[in-house]
Amino acid sequence: MPLPDFLSAFREKFLAFRKTPWFRVLYLVLLGLIVAQLFPFTLASSVACLTLFLMPITVFVIPYWLGERKARRFAVNAVPVFVLAILVVGLLETSALTGQTTAEELHSVPGFGSSPTMALSNGTVAPFHAPPNQDFAFRVKLTTTVNGTASNFSVYLNLTAIDGFARSEPSFRMTAENVSANTQNGSWFATSLPLGGSIYGYGFSVTDLDGNWTFAGPVLGPITASSAAFFGFFVYVTSLFMLIPFSFYYVIMFMWWYTVRMRRTRARMMESGELAIPKAPTKSGRGKATKASAFTCTNCGADVSETDKKCPKCGAVFED
Numbered sequence: 001m002p003l004p005d006f007l008s009a010f011r012e013k014f015l016a017f018r019k020t021p022w023f024r025v026l027y028l029v030l031l032g033l034i035v036a037q038l039f040p041f042t043l044a045s046s047v048a049c050l051t052l053f054l055m056p057i058t059v060f061v062i063p064y065w066l067g068e069r070k071a072r073r074f075a076v077n078a079v080p081v082f083v084l085a086i087l088v089v090g091l092l093e094t095s096a097l098t099g100q101t102t103a104e105e106l107h108s109v110p111g112f113g114s115s116p117t118m119a120l121s122n123g124t125v126a127p128f129h130a131p132p133n134q135d136f137a138f139r140v141k142l143t144t145t146v147n148g149t150a151s152n153f154s155v156y157l158n159l160t161a162i163d164g165f166a167r168s169e170p171s172f173r174m175t176a177e178n179v180s181a182n183t184q185n186g187s188w189f190a191t192s193l194p195l196g197g198s199i200y201g202y203g204f205s206v207t208d209l210d211g212n213w214t215f216a217g218p219v220l221g222p223i224t225a226s227s228a229a230f231f232g233f234f235v236y237v238t239s240l241f242m243l244i245p246f247s248f249y250y251v252i253m254f255m256w257w258y259t260v261r262m263r264r265t266r267a268r269m270m271e272s273g274e275l276a277i278p279k280a281p282t283k284s285g286r287g288k289a290t291k292a293s294a295f296t297c298t299n300c301g302a303d304v305s306e307t308d309k310k311c312p313k314c315g316a317v318f319e320d
Helices: 003-018 021-043 048-065 071-098 227-272
Strands: 118-126 134-144 153-163 166-168 171-173 187-195 199-208 213-220
Touching: 003 021, 021 048, 021 071, 021 227, 048 071, 048 227, 071 227, 118 199, 118 213, 134 153, 134 199, 153 187, 153 213, 171 187, 199 227
Parallel strands: none
Antiparallel strands: 118 134, 134 187, 153 166, 153 171, 153 199, 199 213
8 A cells, every 4th residue: 555545544544543532542541651652750859849730641641632622621631641650650660669589789879968077888797588487687887987896886688668558667777797897998797687568668777986977878768578568558659649740630620721711701801891801002193102082972983082072083071
């Protein structure tokens, strides 16, 4: 089939498909996938605010560009789009985390309340992905800018355990592997704990004798819970994040609906005579716009200025 004929046939089938309810279903599904792909950018501090506004704007603009003008449909559109996006994000996050086999090494970041004299690095847990009810070994390396030994510092494992809506955040003192090692050259701290089938997050912290702190983490792990538990967790967390773009979508929709309603009300009032139709100013022979009329002649209906003593059209004399 020649290309022009193929394009013509494709256009006819597309226009026929566009008239069916399945076309709306298709673009709502695509919008849900687009919002799900935009969601990871909300975790990046540099573009987080822009993304939170871009998601609802996209959900509104694309249906409008496709010809949607019904306020009821706009009001309903956001629900399936954001629900689908939340489910897709939950599925992707669960797949990425449960497929991870080794722990990400944690490092403290200078600033953000961290002491410049202490640094934590190479914080890990082993095993990272394993069945529950066994021991998990946590290790982290402390490096200082001054000479010292392990007795001058207190290193902690900060553990978070989530069971449904219950949450606990215990801390455990870690033990130096070499008590006499100089912390300026790096000193390893470790601890081992038995963990069940909850969702866990862990991080490390260290404090010196003067009360200065440095933190590393937290991140999710080790992985002992089921994929279904992580999916429910990510769906819950994502839905909380999505409340902002979801709410902003209805702000956009209300502004559009209110503007359209005011235009229709104004047009209806002008048609019924409740609101006068503004007249364009006429130009005099000198090329300047004349003053707007202040009165109307009761005899012929001509526009009359407030300074006129008689009607310039019919000559009727006005009484003071």
